Amino acid sequence: MKKKNKWVAWVLSFLLMATYMMPSDRLNIYAAEGDGAFGLITINKVSQNQSSIQPGDTFGLVVEVTASKQGEGNKVYISNAKATGSGLDSSKTNFSVSETEEISGVSESKTITISGLVYNGGSKDIEVVVEVGRSLQTTSPDSNDTESYTLSAKSSEDFVDVLTVEKQDNLLVKTGQTQNVEVKVTNKGTFTVNQADMKLALGSKVEGVEIKTSTATVKNIKSKETKTGIFTIKVSEDAKAGVYPATVSVAGNSYSVNIQVDSSVVPSALEVSTSGSKIYTPGVASEVTFKLSNVGQRDAKNIRFEVVNSENVSIVEASNVKRLDIIQGKASQDITMKLRVNSSFKGDSVPIQIKVDYLNSSGEKEEDTQYVYLSTSASSIASEVIISNVISPTDTYGVDQNFTVKFNVSSKSGADNLKISVKGDEGIVPKSQNLFFVTKLGKGETKQYSVTFAATHAAITSSHPIEINVEYGDAKAPTTISQYGSANISNPKKDAEGDEDEKLKGKPKVIIGEYIVNPTIVQAGENFELHLGFLNTNSKHTVNNLKANIKVIEQGENQTGNVFTPVGGSNTFYIDQLSPGETVTKDVTMYTIPTAKAKTYEITLEMAYEDEDGNEITATENIGIPVEQVTKIEAGDIFVEYAQVGIETTLSTTFYNRGRTDVTNMMVYVEGEGFTVENNRTFIGNFKQGDSQTYEPMITANQAGTLKGEVIVEYEDAAGKTQEIRKPFEFLVEEMMMEEMPPVDGEMPPVEGETPTQGPVSKKWILAGVGVGVVVAVAITLVMLKKKKAKKEEMMLDEED
Structure with a gap:
């Protein structure tokens, strides 16, 4: 065991001596190959220079580093410092070091600032990297250290439903201009939004409309505050006026807005007219000149003009269609055709249907239907009754929108038994009284009439004729005259689908298709007859269990009761079933209270009915009843x-x-x-x-x-x-009283047959004559005064009775 330890000690001693004798550059390479503990640099701490950041904010990081242990007297240099992560845009970053990039000695610390970082709202987790080298000129680091860091930030997820674009008016721009438009954004969160980036885009390409500035940045939106983003839109002169869908994107959400293009230039529009002075004889072919006018300021091209043949009018000797290349804005062109009015036609004016289609300035096809009216020879014959001053509505009306046609009926020398009726084209129904009866129209007398109509879902987009008929004279062989008005109707759903859409099909609608008041003007204190026609306007579905209540709110003087009350019946009607397009009529006798003021009163009909699935539908209709007080x-x-x-x-x-x-x-x-x-x-x-x-x-x-x-x-x-x-x-x-005078100076008046003698008249006779005259005059006066007094007393007694 001691021998083995001895060998280990010798190996370690050899390695230490070899290290001391190696060149210094080999030392750095060795250090660079080590990990953080043996590298040249160590990251101690990372912090933000802003406490909390939001998407779009630019911020910096403060990094504290320390030199690792190495030989005393060696130097290293910080060559790079950076931060990476999916939530960062670091394309414009740079770094700086406190004092100098040089780190000398052992365990020396430096502070590095990484600036220019932009947070995009993505992940908050980033990596911070510091690189060092042996010299300032090094191109590759000898060593680096990496530190993970989590940003103190609000990510895009934190802004969901915080920034919203509320519903607002259309963004209005005009043709031929470059304009700024504003979109409002509201901060519904509990914190201030430092920056909101908004983007405006069209839903689809629109010819002539360009969003020049499509992005807008709004800063510092406080909680519950609303600010505006500004965008720039360029619209060409030829851009088509209309409303175009667009979207505004903010904080990851998209909101719908509309860009409305208004044109100060009137688009191309064609109108048809004829000279009203020519008279056309039924059965005789005559030339007619139509004037086709472009009332707009844009050109109309590839024009197709068609006269629609009918049972009353036909084009002869040529085609009923004419084609024109162009009619410039504010210009017109005449089109001449030969036509024949049916020989059996008896009216005083005949309607002609004209169809026109063309390409507008945007190259889109436009279609229109119009009517012109030609006077026939019947109208040149003096008529006892004249329809005049026909006033048609000038606007365009949609389904269920009311419009009124006005006209006068007059008589030159008087007429009896007049029946005046007004009816619309297919899909046009009356909403007020459209049938009038006049017992007598005095010499030179004029009556004014107005009838309210509305289009149903069955009406097509077109100009619809409104026919005015007057019958008068002998009931068995009445004289009839007619005149026409017109109304422009727009019904895109009918045009696109050819019928009512499914939603409308499932919900039929009942209206008062007609009503007649007899007499036309109701006398206060008297009865009148009210005739009502309930019309199912739906062309497919049936109405069941209809209940209608007549309601009159207005009362007479001193609250004496409702102006109208039913006589001998109820104010409620029941109809079991109304088939598609069917009209069911109901009659009721109404009484008008004597104290009703002279004016037109409104009767309300409250209706409730069921569709085929049993769903209840309610509707309200109003009709007018003119009342006049009895004159005595x-x-x-x-x-x-x-x-x-x-x-x-x-x-x-x-x-x-x-x-x-x-x-x-x-x-x-x-x-x-x-x-x-x-x-x-x-x-x-x-x-x-x-x-x-x-x-x-x-x-x-x-x-x-x-x-x-x-x-x-x-x-x-x-x-x-x-x-x-x-x-x-x-x-x-x-006879006038001729009183004989007595003779003068006492002479007697001469005897008949004798010649009077001349001589003075006696004063006695004169005085006697005067006295008799006075007595007679006084007597006559007394008799007359007595008679007159008696008559007056008798008249006063009659008045008291």
Whole structure:
């Protein structure tokens, strides 16, 4: 055992002597081959220069190192210091050493700062490496040491649902401009977000729209704070106006936004018109010139113009289709065709359907359907009734959006038994009264009408005609005239699918397809008939168990009850089943309370029904009922004072407004033969409810006997209609009294057949004649005053009754 230990001691002594005698460069190589314990450098500590970092932050590391044991007097140099890891962007890093890169002596410490590190939000675990060499010029390290370190940081996972982009208005940009748009980002977390990187991208490529600045950086967003990221978008002049989907990405999440392109340039749009002065005779082929106008500012190209043949109109001697290469913006072009109106056509204007398709400035195909109306020879014949001032809506309406068509009906010399009906094209249904009856239309009288319509899901995207028909005269062979309005409807779902989509198919809709009020204007205190048509607008599915309640909220004066109440029935309707497209009608008699004010009242129909699967559906429809108060103007007895031929006397009567409304433009006058009236026409004007008015013109009889006449009252009622009252009267006229004078100076009047003698007249006879005249006049006056007083007392008693 002692011998073996002796040999070990000799080997160790030999190795120590060999090491001492080896060159110094061989010493470094030996040290470089060792691990940390025997290397030239050791990492003691790693720390951050920021307590906590977030994605996007730039930070640094502080590294403390110590030289390992080596021969005294040897020197080493720090040649590199770096940090690596998937969560770092170290492309711009550098390092610095306190004082100098040289480390001399044994166990000397140095502080190294690694700066320019950027945290990307990935893994927090990194590796720190410090390399050393024997000289500053070394290209490869003689030794290094590595230390693992976990960053004090918030990773991308910590930001999930912290930064959000709330729903906001469209990002609005205009053609021909480069504009900035703002997107709001909100910090919903409990800590401040140092930096948020946002990115804007279009959902798909849009011609003429370019996002020039697609990224935005927002810094220091406090908890619950909202800030904006700014992006730049360039839009060309030719970009198509519209709304385009885009996304904003932030903190790993994407949010939908819309970029809305508005154009100050009107796109190409074609309109068709004709000259309205030409008259077309049914059965005779005539040329018609259509004017095709581009009302937009962009060119329309590859234009196809088609006149649709129908039972009333056909194109002859040529094709019904014309093609044009281009119509520039704000330009027009004439298209001439020869057409024939069906010889059996009886209307005064015939509608012609025109289809136009073309390529717009973006190269996309545009299609449109329009109607023009040609006057026929029937319209050149003088008609007693005229449809005029047809006002069609100018906007474009979607499904279930109400629109109104207005028109006037007038008569030149008066017409009786008018039936006015207004109906829409396929898929266009009335939402207000569309059938009117007028017993009499006075000479020169004009009535105004308006009918509200809406498109159903069956209506296609097109311009739809609205037909106005008026029948009047003999009920067995009425005269008919017609006129047309139009409405533009947009229904993309119908265009794309050819029918209602599945969701709408599963939920049928019931509307009031028609309603008629008889009389058209309801009198307060009287009954009226209400005719309702319940229409199932769905083309596929049935409606079951429909229940409709009539509801009127408004009341009369002093809360005297609902304005309308059903008579002899309930305010509820039941319909077992409504087939697709079917209309079921219901009639109800309604009573209007006497105190109802003159205006149009709204009746609400609350409906509840089931689809084929038993799902309950509710809907509400409103209809208008015009009400007018009863006008009651009465005339009292007519008195005429004692009348003689050629002598003025007084006619007297009193008028009373016993109705519930005021009347206007009231005028009173007298008509008759055998007498004249001074200041005949008296204009009273407004005659208020409860008022009375006395009428006392002076009349002069032109002949003796019993004369007859009428006192006439004309006025306008609350509905603006002219009304007339005639009150007949008669009075007795006596011959003018020719009184003989006594002889002067006491002479007797001459005997018949004798020649009177000349001489003075006696004063006695003169005084006697005057006395008799006075007595007669007083007697007549007393009799007339007594009669007049008796008549007035009788009239007052009638009023009290």
